[in-house]
Amino acid sequence: xxxxxxxxxxxxxxxxxxxxxxxxxxxxxxxxxxxxxxxxxxxxxxxxxxxxxxxxxxxxxxxxxxxxxxxxxxxxxxxxxxxxxxxxxxxxxxxxxxxxxxxxxxxxxxxxxxxxxxxxxxxxxxxxxxxxxxxxxxxxxxxxxxxxxxxxxxxxxxxxxxxxxxxxxxxxxxxxxxxxxxxxxxxxxxxxxxxxxxxxxxxxxxxxxxxxxxxxxxxxxxxxxxxxxxxxxxxxxxxxxxxxxxxxxxxxxxxxxxxxxxxxxxxxxxxxxxxxxxxxxxxxxxxxxxxxxxxxxxxxxxxxxxxxxxxxxxxxxxxxxxxxxxxxxxxxxxxxxxxxxxxxxxxxxxxxxxxxxxxxxxxxxxxxxxxxxxxxxxxxxxxxxxxxxxxxxxxxxxxxxxxxxxxxxxxxxxxxxxxxxxxxxxxxxxxxxxxxxxxxxxxxxxxxxxxxxxxxxxxxxxxxxxxxxxxxxxxxxxxxxxxxxxxxxxxxxxxxxxxxxxxxxxxxxxxxxxxxxxxxxxxxxx
Amino acid sequence: xxxxxxxxxxxxxxxxxxxxxxxxxxxxxxxxxxxxxxxxxxxxxxxxxxxxxxxxxxxxxxxxxxxxxxxxxxxxxxxxxxxxxxxxxxxxxxxxxxxxxxxxxxxxxxxxxxxxxxxxxxxxxxxxxxxxxxxxxxxxxxxxxxxxxxxxxxxxxxx
Numbered sequence: 208x209x210x211x212x213x214x215x216x217x218x219x220x221x222x223x224x225x226x227x228x229x230x231x232x233x234x235x236x237x238x239x240x241x242x243x244x245x246x247x248x249x250x251x252x253x254x255x256x257x258x259x260x261x262x263x264x265x266x267x268x269x270x271x272x273x274x275x276x277x278x279x280x281x282x283x284x285x286x287x288x289x290x291x292x293x294x295x296x297x298x299x300x301x302x303x304x305x306x307x308x309x310x311x312x313x314x315x316x317x318x319x320x321x322x323x324x325x326x327x328x329x330x331x332x333x334x335x336x337x338x339x340x341x342x343x344x345x346x347x348x349x350x351x352x353x354x355x356x357x358x359x360x361x362x363x364x365x366x367x368x369x370x371x372x373x374x375x376x377x378x379x380x381x382x383x384x385x386x387x388x389x390x391x392x393x394x395x396x397x398x399x400x401x402x403x404x405x406x407x408x409x410x411x412x413x414x415x416x417x418x419x420x421x422x423x424x425x426x427x428x429x430x431x432x433x434x435x436x437x438x439x440x441x442x443x444x445x446x447x448x449x450x451x452x453x454x455x456x457x458x459x460x461x462x463x464x465x466x467x468x469x470x471x472x473x474x475x476x477x478x479x480x481x482x483x484x485x486x487x488x489x490x491x492x493x494x495x496x497x498x499x500x501x502x503x504x505x506x507x508x509x510x511x512x513x514x515x516x517x518x519x520x521x522x523x524x525x526x527x528x529x530x531x532x533x534x535x536x537x538x539x540x541x542x543x544x545x546x547x548x549x550x551x552x553x554x555x556x557x558x559x560x561x562x563x564x565x566x567x568x569x570x571x572x573x574x575x576x577x578x579x580x581x582x583x584x585x586x587x588x589x590x591x592x593x594x595x596x597x598x599x600x601x602x603x604x605x606x607x608x609x610x611x612x613x614x615x616x617x618x619x620x621x622x623x624x625x626x627x628x629x630x631x632x633x634x635x636x637x638x639x640x641x642x643x644x645x646x647x648x649x650x651x652x653x654x655x656x657x658x659x660x661x662x663x664x665x666x667x668x669x670x671x672x673x674x675x676x677x678x679x680x681x682x683x684x685x686x687x688x689x690x691x692x693x694x695x696x697x698x699x700x701x702x703x704x705x706x707x708x709x710x711x712x713x714x715x716x717x718x719x720x721x722x723x724x725x726x727x728x729x730x731x732x733x
Numbered sequence: 734x735x736x737x738x739x740x741x742x743x744x745x746x747x748x749x750x751x752x753x754x755x756x757x758x759x760x761x762x763x764x765x766x767x768x769x770x771x772x773x774x775x776x777x778x779x780x781x782x783x784x785x786x787x788x789x790x791x792x793x794x795x796x797x798x799x800x801x802x803x804x805x806x807x808x809x810x811x812x813x814x815x816x817x818x819x820x821x822x823x824x825x826x827x828x829x830x831x832x833x834x835x836x837x838x839x840x841x842x843x844x845x846x847x848x849x850x851x852x853x854x855x856x857x858x859x860x861x862x863x864x865x866x867x868x869x870x871x872x873x874x875x876x877x878x879x880x881x882x883x884x885x886x887x888x889x890x891x892x
Contacts, residue, residue, distance in 0.1 A: 213763045213771075316774040340770075340797075373797035374759055374771040450795035517800035535817035537783035538746065 214377040216370040219341040220280075220308060221246035222377075223348035227304070228385035230275030231255075233263035235619065236650040237282030238317040239371040240310035244280055245653075248663050256647075256654055256662045259586070259619040260285035264292045264307065271301035271361075272397060275388045276352050283311040283324045284585065288620065290327070293361070295399050297331040298407035300359035300414075303386065304352030307333075308364045310371050313487045314514035317649070319566065319585065321513075323488035328363045328465035329495075332411050334418050335363040335465040336427065337443040338370055341377045347427075347462060349380075354421075358414045359396075365464075367487065369444045369514070419466040427462030428471060437524075438479030440472060440492060440503065445485050445515050452520035464492065469499045476501050483524060487515045542571050547717035548642050550690040551611075552577040554698055555640075560609045560705075563593035565621075567613040568649045568719075569642050586616055590624025590639055597633035606705055610639045614673065615647040615655040622676060628710050629681045636683070636708040638701070641673060643714050646722035664729040673714060683709035689717045738791035740799040741853070744818045745810030747784050750846035753871070754808070755786040757850065761867040762790040765859055772797035783814060808853050810846060829853055834887045844883040851887025861888065 214222065220243050224232060232247045232254040234240065248254035257263035260281040267277035281289060286309045293307065309327065312318040328335035336351055338344040344366065351362040395403050422428070429446075437456040441449050446460045459475040461467070476482040476496075483504040484493040493505040506523045509531070515523075522531070542549055552572040555562055556579040564570055564580035565588060573580035582592055593610030600608065612621045621641075628637050647653040654660045659670035677685045684704065690697040697715065704711040718726065741758065745751040752773060759771040773786035787799045799821065807822040808829045809815045815830060822828060834848045847868065854864050868880050 213760055213769060368774065369772060369797055372773060374756075374769070375794075375797065376763060376768060444797075447796040448798070451800065516798045517796050535820065537817050538813070540747075540782035 208381055210379045212377055212379065213374050214341050215242065215372055215374045216338065216341050216344040216366055217242035217310075217372070218246045219344035219377050220348050220364070220366070221250060221252070222379050223345045224278050224306075225250045225252050226380065226382035227349050227352045228276055228383050229278050229352070230303070230385055230388065231267060231270040232278045232280065233257050233266045234280035234308075235260045235263055235285055235288075236615075236647050236653040237285050237310070238650055239312060239366075239368045240280045240282045240285070240308060241650045241653060242371070243278075243308060243310075244662060247278075254662050258656055260289040261291060264289040264296075267305060267307075268292060268296050268301060271303035271305040273388045273390050274303045274386060276304040276386065278306045278308065280308040281310070282318065283309055283322055284318060284320065285309075286324055286327055287322075288586065290331075293327065293333070294331045295404075296361050297333045298404055298411055299397055299399055300355075300361065300411075302356070302359070302391070303388075304355035305361040306348065306351045306355060306364055307361055308366065311365065311367045311488070313367055316368055319583065321488065323491060324363075324365055325464060325491045326489065328365070329491075332415060333361050333363045333465075334358070334415070334463065335365050336462060337365050337464045338462070339443050339446045339460070340370065340373070341375045343462065344370060345377055345379065354418075358418060360411070360414055360418070363465075365443075367444055367514075415466050418463075419468065422463045422466060422468040423470055425468070425471065428468060429458070429460040429462070430475070431458040431460070433457040435478065436480050438475060438482040439485050439524075440475065440482065440496065441485040442492065443487065445487050445520070448515050448517050448520045449485050451517045453524055461492070467492070467495055469496075469501075472496055473499070473501050476503055485515070485520055485523065539574065540571060541574060542568065542577075543720055545720045547644055547689070547691050547715070547719070548572065549577075550694055551640065551642060551697070551715050552579045554690060554694065554701065555579045555609060555611070558698070558701065558705075559607060561596065561604065561607045563589045563596060563608065563610045565589035565610075565612040565616050566649075567616050568644075569611060569613055572611070580611070587612070587620025587624055589616075590621055591627055593639070594624070594628055594631070594633060594637055597635055597637050602635060605633065605635045608637070609701075609705070610637065612639065612641055613648075614641060614643040614645060614657050615653075617641050617673065618656050618671065622680070625677060625680050625682060625712070632710055634708065636710050638704045639712045640701075641712060641714045643673065643716040644719035644722060645716070645726070646719045648719045648722060652719070652722050652725050658726075660729060665732050677712050682712050684711040685714065686711070687714045687716055690715050691717050738789050738794050739806075740804045740823075741788045741806045741808065742785060742799060742804040742818065742821045743788070743808045743810070744783070744785040744814045745846075746814065747782055749784070749810045750843070751784045751786050751810060754810075754846045754850055755788050757867055757871050758853070759788050759790075760871070761859070761863055762788070764867070765863060768792060768794045770794045770797040783817065785814075785818060806853060806856065808849055810849060827856055829856075833890065835890050838886050839883065841879060841883075844879055847880045847883040848887035851884040852890060854884070855888045864888075
């Protein structure tokens with residue numbers, strides 16, 4: 208029985224996971240991926256927010272070792288955190304289907320970089336599927352589990368913002384029953400000591416050859432006949448823009464973009480007079496195709512930056528290198544009126560601190576009227592980057608260095624930084640401020656281990672306590688305060704800690720104003 | 734069924750209900766039998782910044798994003814967002830702003846999006862009953878009466 212509905216790409220992936228009998232979904236929230244697990248949970252799937260993406264992928268790997276189908280979801284930069292398990296599970300594979308969703312953010316609507324994670328498929332040697340709309344997001348996800356099991360390979364499902372968040376018409380098909388779970392002892396396949404990993408690596412490369420042959424058969428490829436004058440090779444959301452921008456062109460639209468169906472591509476390129484590769488981000492397809500000795504035109508460098516759209520594809524095809532009109536400015540995001548972070552940043556600004564910042568709403572403290580964030584690299588880096596500053600700066604300046612991190616980010620990868628701080632103490636000590644608004648706010652108010660609630664907002668068995676972690680690691684002082692309510696106390700504690708040579712953490716605790724409303728609505732939920 | 738793809742851009746500020754507006758609109762067009770795509774950007778736009786969302790419909794829609802300057806309709810929920818979005822409207826396209834609805838009859842500012850939805854609906858030429866049904870399907874029952882009233886006020890104004 209099929210069902211027709213309007214759904215976003217993220218909802219489509221969630222429905223496909225449910226219909227494919229997925230036993231477990233794990234991830235860490237991150238735009239544009241967050242709605243996948245939320246929807247999967249709402250559909251009755253077993254979904255969890257892990258403290259970070261590495262943890263999430265490893266939990267999913269465990270479920271897949273038990274023959275269950277599992278999915279791990281994350282944004283592009285999240286896969287950096289999960290890269291360690293990725294590269295080795297690519298060798299061993301799992302008996303249960305394992306799908307890793309990487310949701311990339313070309314144009315950086317809400318990210319610190321616009322890395323192109325198609326590179327990960329090549330680097331790790333995992334097959335990659337790239338849907339271009341919700342229907343393909345659904346179909347490819349379901350197929351990804353079958354491929355994962357047939358070839359014993361994790362599959363990378365690579366989506367981008369516009370696929371994740373655009374709603375389009377979707378046909379949802381009949382579900383299959385979840386496979387029975389069991390654990391078969393098989394250390395040669397599952398334990399990657401060098402002796403077994405050497406064999407596994409050869410198996411992986413052999414499997415990629417088989418997958419290439421599968422891809423040549425064409426089930427993931429769409430050919431649209433058009434003029435022999437212009438042929439376009441494309442994938443993902445770029446395909447949709449191409450259809451509007453060049454309705455007359457012949458199109459080769461690729462669905463499995465690693466390993467590539469090079470003979471199909473060669474034949475297509477030979478069938479047209481001019482062959483252009485249209486892809487968002489890095490020239491991943493173009494480089495691979497040219498390396499195979501096939502003459503194709505690449506986009507100009509200026510189109511590597513940002514998202515593509517219909518206008519840009521028109522320009523790209525016309526070889527238009529004139530400067531593009533600047534986007535309309537719009538009203539930039541800002542810390543909400545009533546946001547508890549505001550008062551903390553006023554103090555940091557007025558005390559002229561050097562602030563090593565982190566990823567979250569509170570990164571917005573870099574903008575006026577605060578202008579109180581001085582560095583921001585990646586999740587968890589506030590603490591460690593702050594320590595580096597403290598180690599090398601002259602004492603007077605070192606004393607002004609403060610690391611600022613959110614509660615969810617602290618649990619993600621901030622804990623390691625606290626261990627580093629206690630172990631390799633700078634001569635002036637250090638001060639870390641945890642802006643604890645008791646939610647993962649920036650990505651849309653998701654739960655985390657410290658909120659006391661699970662992904663579906665039901666009570667967590669054991670809420671994780673920031674204070675206990677900090678005391679357990681051995682920091683000298685842990686203070687809890689609320690600058691919104693009592694600014695003077697916060698200023699006093701901060702001044703004292705900055706003047707000392709101790710390693711201190713100050714927790715500024717006050718719920719997010721948006722999160723507090725939500726939290727109230729969860730009360731009594733079982 | 735429309736052969737040509739119709740493009741609608743809706744713009745406002747985070748919290749005004751821009752995305753709810755296009756959710757209702759896209760779902761209605763889907764139920765009316767069109768191919769529909771709806772696009773928007775989540776994330777930092779939730780923090781009080783500019784928000785815009787796009788709906789395209791017709792017999793077959795490709796890109797979910799409206800090409801620059803090809804919107805047939807531009808609906809603006811706050812006049813401050815007009816100038817930064819005006820370039821999205823095609824020549825001869827229809828602009829709908831809060832000035833095009835009876836604001837003096839808006840009893841709850843949160844229902845401005847519904848009133849403007851009514852103003853847009855008056856242009857699209859679909860069965861008004863479809864809209865009412867859609868509103869009711871999307872909103873909790875206690876909000877039905879208010880929203881149906883605001884929709885109709887927007888629909889009838891300057892018709």
